[in-house]
Amino acid sequence: MEVMEAIKKRCSIRSYQDKxxxxxxxxxxxxxxxxxxxxxxxxxxxxxVVRDKSLRQKLMVAAKNQxxxxxAPVIIVCCSADTEYKMTCGQLAYPIDGAIALxxxxxxxxxxxxxxxxxxxxxxxxxxxxxxIPAEVRIVDLLVLGYPKEPSVTRKGRxxxxxxxxxxxxxQI
Numbered sequence: 001m002e003v004m005e006a007i008k009k010r011c012s013i014r015s016y017q018d019k020x021x022x023x024x025x026x027x028x029x030x031x032x033x034x035x036x037x038x039x040x041x042x043x044x045x046x047x048x049v050v051r052d053k054s055l056r057q058k059l060m061v062a063a064k065n066q067x068x069x070x071x072a073p074v075i076i077v078c079c080s081a082d083t084e085y086k087m088t089c090g091q092l093a094y095p096i097d098g099a100i101a102l103x104x105x106x107x108x109x110x111x112x113x114x115x116x117x118x119x120x121x122x123x124x125x126x127x128x129x130x131x132x133i134p135a136e137v138r139i140v141d142l143l144v145l146g147y148p149k150e151p152s153v154t155r156k157g158r159x160x161x162x163x164x165x166x167x168x169x170x171x172q173i
Contacts, residue, residue: 006110011155013115014068016146020051021074025112029145030076032108036101039085039093045101045140048077048131055130062126063119063142072117072144077131078102083138098140105143115148 026049033047050056051074059077060070069075078101080094087093102118109116119142127139163173 001111003107006107008155010106010110010116012117013144013146013148014066014117015149016068016072016115016144017149018071019073019147021114021146025114026074026145028112029105029108029114032104033078033101036097036104038097038100039087042082042085042093042097044080044082044085044094045098046079046081046137047101048079048133050075050077050131058130059122059127059142062130063122066119066121068117069119069142069144072146074145076105076143076145077127077133078140078143079133079137080140081134081137083136094138095140102141102143105145109145113147114145116143116145118143 030047030049033045036045038044050059056072056075057070059075060066063069078098080098083092083094085093087096106116106118122139122142124139127133127142128135128137133139166173
C-alpha cells in the first residue's frame with residue numbers, strides 16, 4: 001500500500017469486531033512507532049500494550065465510558081518519563097514525539113487491515129492507577145486497535161488546501 005493511500009483510508013474507528021489482533025500485525029504496528037523520529041533522537045516514548053479484557057474495561061471507564069475503548073482488543077498507552085525537555089522553538093518535545101509515533105502506528109494499522117482511534121478523552125490519574133504508571137510519567141494518548149466492524153467508514157470532510165495553506169507569510173484566509 002502506498003503511503004498516500006493509507007493516509008486517505010485512515011479514519012477513527014469506533015466499533016470493533018470481537019477478534020484478536022495477530023501478534024505479527026501488532027509487532028509491525030509497534031515497529032512503526034519504534035521507527036518514528038523524536039526530538040534529538042531521544043526516543044523517550046514508551047508504549048504499554050493492553051490486551052487483558054478486565055484491564056481494557058477499566059481503561060474504558062477511565063476514558064469517559066466510551067464503550068468502543070473496551071470493545072477494541074488492544075489498547076496502546078503512549079507514555080513519556082521525560083516531560084521537561086523543550087525544543088528550541090519552546091514546545092515540549094514529549095507530546096509531539098508521542099503524536100508522531102502514534103500517527104505512524106495508525107498508518108501501519110491501515111496497511112495491516114486494522115482500525116484505530118486516538119483517545120484523548122481520558123482521566124490520566126485513573127489510567128496511571130490502573131496500569132501502575134509512576135506519578136512523574138505523563139500519558140500522551142491512548143490508541144485503540146482492532147478489526148473494524150464495518151469494512152469501510154466514510155472519512156469526515158477535510159478543508160480544501162486553499163483554506164489551510166499560506167505562502168511566504170501569515171495571511172488571513
